[in-house]
Amino acid sequence: MSEAHEKPESAPTPGIDLNEQDILEAMRAIPGYLDITPGDFREVYRLAFQHALERLSRDVTAGEIMTKDVVSVNPDTQLADVAAAMGRRGVSGVPVVDAELKVVGIISEKDFLSRLGVVEPRNFMSLVADCLMTKGCVALPIKVALAGDLMNSPAVTVAPDTPVRDIAALLTQHSINRVAVTDPNGRLLGLVSRGDIIKATIGRESAC
Amino acid sequence: MLGAYFRKMTGTSQSPPRVSLGEILWSWVGAFLGIAAVAYINYGLMDKTGLLLLIGSFGASAVLIYGAIKSPLAQPRNFLGGHLVSALIGVTAFKLLAPHLWLAAALAVATSIAVMHATKTLHPPGGATALIFVISGPPVTNLGYFYVLMPVGAGALIMLGVALLVNNLAPRRRYPEFWW
Numbered sequence: 001m002s003e004a005h006e007k008p009e010s011a012p013t014p015g016i017d018l019n020e021q022d023i024l025e026a027m028r029a030i031p032g033y034l035d036i037t038p039g040d041f042r043e044v045y046r047l048a049f050q051h052a053l054e055r056l057s058r059d060v061t062a063g064e065i066m067t068k069d070v071v072s073v074n075p076d077t078q079l080a081d082v083a084a085a086m087g088r089r090g091v092s093g094v095p096v097v098d099a100e101l102k103v104v105g106i107i108s109e110k111d112f113l114s115r116l117g118v119v120e121p122r123n124f125m126s127l128v129a130d131c132l133m134t135k136g137c138v139a140l141p142i143k144v145a146l147a148g149d150l151m152n153s154p155a156v157t158v159a160p161d162t163p164v165r166d167i168a169a170l171l172t173q174h175s176i177n178r179v180a181v182t183d184p185n186g187r188l189l190g191l192v193s194r195g196d197i198i199k200a201t202i203g204r205e206s207a208c
Numbered sequence: 209m210l211g212a213y214f215r216k217m218t219g220t221s222q223s224p225p226r227v228s229l230g231e232i233l234w235s236w237v238g239a240f241l242g243i244a245a246v247a248y249i250n251y252g253l254m255d256k257t258g259l260l261l262l263i264g265s266f267g268a269s270a271v272l273i274y275g276a277i278k279s280p281l282a283q284p285r286n287f288l289g290g291h292l293v294s295a296l297i298g299v300t301a302f303k304l305l306a307p308h309l310w311l312a313a314a315l316a317v318a319t320s321i322a323v324m325h326a327t328k329t330l331h332p333p334g335g336a337t338a339l340i341f342v343i344s345g346p347p348v349t350n351l352g353y354f355y356v357l358m359p360v361g362a363g364a365l366i367m368l369g370v371a372l373l374v375n376n377l378a379p380r381r382r383y384p385e386f387w388w
Contacts (some may be wrong), residue, residue: 020222028225031380035279039221 018042062167063160065200066181066190072097075104075148082107082147095180095188096151102186105151108177115150157182160189164200167192234378238274242370243267246363260348260359265291265336266367272331273371277383281331285388286324288364290331294320295360298338299353313342 023038023045036044072095073082086094086109093108113127157180158167167179171194178193227235243266250262269291272282280286294316301316316338324330341348341355348355375383 024222024225031228032231032278033227033276034224035276035281037221037224 018045060164060200061160062158062162062164062179062181062192063189065164065196066160066192067196068190070095070188070191072101072188073107073147074098075146075151077147079112079145079147079150082150083112093178093191093193095155095191096147096153097188101188103155103157103180103182103188105148105153106155106176106178106180107147107151111150111152115145152176155180157186158192159184164192164197168197171197230378230380234375234381235275238371238374239270241374242270242274242367245370246366249366250359258347260351261363261366263337263340263359263363265333265340266363268333268336269331269364269367272333273367273383274375277371277375277381278385280385283384283386284368285386286329286331287368288361289327289329290324290334291337291360291364292356293323293327293329294331294334294338295341295356296353297323298341299355301338302342302349303352309342313339316342 020038020042023041027034027038027041071085071089071091073085075096075098077096082094086092086107093106095103096105096107098104109124113124116127156170156174156176158170160181160183162181170179171177178191180191181189183189243262246262246266250260254261269287272279273287276282297320298316301312301319305312305315317335320335320338321330324334337360351358371383375381
């Protein structure tokens with residue numbers, strides 16, 4: 001508060017940089033006595049502008065920020081292939097789609113970890129800890145399993161016009177890291193991950 | 209730290225621009241008619257009855273409701289609400305603390321400001337309305353809670369009527385910004 005008021009220059013206005021002269025001119029154009037100082041008006045403008053930016057960023061939709069180039073697997077894909085695909089693409093989750101490209105589930109690193117016998121799978125380090133505290137590393141009981149056995153089903157999906165703010169709520173509510181974006185028939189259009197949301201918050205130009 | 213404290217006294221902005229000549233004239237006309245209406249009834253019709261309609265704080269209200277009609281402080285909610293709330297508090301403070309007028313005066317004004325803030329009816333002349341009751345002596349204090357209805361309520365209503373009629377005569381003016 002005191003910082004913002006110490007010097008008008010210390011509170012740069014985002015977007016259009018209004019100076020007090022602009023505001024004085026505007027006040028002259030409005031007939032009648034306006035019960036506000038140009039400095040206070042500038043502060044109101046600055047905060048209102050910030051508020052508008054936040055509101056607009058909240059109105060961004062899943063379709064605008066989703067990753068479209070997504071690798072997907074089928075329910076009968078071998079888990080070894082699923083893991084290989086995830087590793088190759090450097091992603092921590094893939095959608096599972098059926099023959100009609102309808103999303104039937106999602107597989108994430110966490111699902112692998114829980115299958116590998118980690119009791120409370122939080123991240124890769126729980127696996128490391130498990131390995132170090134037991135004899136030998138995890139036997140792979142899942143070598144012959146298929147994507148359909150491991151996937152989280154049904155997947156949490158959203159429509160392309162779902163606002164990002166709702167997706168953020170879904171991610172938190174389900175403790176997941178990504179949702180599949182589907183068309184009205186349930187066919188895969190893309191994925192929105194936590195990373196996509198962060199990129200969209202920083203600015204649209206860096207999101208693509 | 210002490211430096212920052214004193215630097216706050218230097219100000220950060222500048223005075224708003226001067227209003228147009230039209231605005232000055234309309235402010236004058238509104239205030240003249242508003243105070244004339246209340247004062248005429250006060251002196252012309254009520255003198256013999258011992259009743260009052262005109263109090264000093266209406267002069268301050270005139271600045272707002274005829275001179276700064278866009279101000280939130282000048283809107284009907286603030287103008288009527290501020291006067292009525294403060295009048296109640298002024299009478300109550302006097303009745304509770306009567307011989308100790310210094311305390312009644314301070315409490316009346318301070319409490320009026322607090323309650324006007326809390327009720328979103330801040331109207332600076334309200335502070336004077338509360339104070340006037342405490343300091344005016346028997347001609348006013350004998351009114352008791354009737355003070356809230358008259359002069360305060362009745363006088364304020366007349367001034368509001370004039371504000372609605374006169375302020376909206378001006379082509380580039382409009383009053384109020386909001387009612388409630």
